[in-house]
Amino acid sequence: MRTLSRSSASLSMILFFMLTSSQAYAWHDKTHLSIAEAAGFALWYSAAAPDVAKSKTEFRSIEEKNHYFNNNAHKEVDEALVLEQSARYNKTGDVEGHLYGAIIGAVRAYNADSVAGKYAEYPLVFCAHYIGDLSMPLHNTEYDDFNKTRHSVNDGIIESSVRNNIGYIQRNIKEINIENESDLAREIAKVANTARKLGAKIREENRNMTQDEAYMQIIQSSSLFKAVLKYAGKKPC
Ligand SMILES: [Zn+2]
Structure with missing residues (x-):
């Protein structure tokens, strides 16, 4: 009996660590896949x-x-702040993080690989993911107690419905035109600011996002990623 209770105790420890470590993840997996699929990305999966x-x-x-x-x-968040972060892409030891610069960095990596004639799709996979994280309020605001406590539940607000709502996301996608890196940086800043404001609102009201709010956020990610795919010369699939 002792062995059994000890093994069930360690199982609950493992579950605890799985749950707490998943708090750092942003939107859950199906939400990320759906953002990329609605944008027409061939490697959405x-x-x-x-x-x-x-x-x-x-x-x-x-x-x-x-x-x-x-x-x-x-x-x-403005163009300058986004571009300033791009030098920190893939850099360690940066306490505040550099999500906005990572989007720029991934697009640059895609361009560099394409120009070199290499298989360039994987930088776009990273880009799809970062643009997903971009609309998540708790990835754009301080990592305080509110963020720590509510991160995981807000990551999963639409996880159970999102795979059935690709059409809904697509119908609400807004057309964005990106012609150069400055345009891209400004569009990143716009989404970041909506996420930041929603982050402040849910803190003030001490609550989680509603499903509607979460869909409004990810629609912005899909819209921006669709524009990035076009900017990268990709045909929507
Ligand atoms: Zn992430």
């Missing part, structure tokens, strides 16, 4: 892969800072 890469301890320090920006100073 890989859009959660950057979180898989991040889960390996050896890669975590490089990858995890690409997934958020703890905007502790509550700064309005």
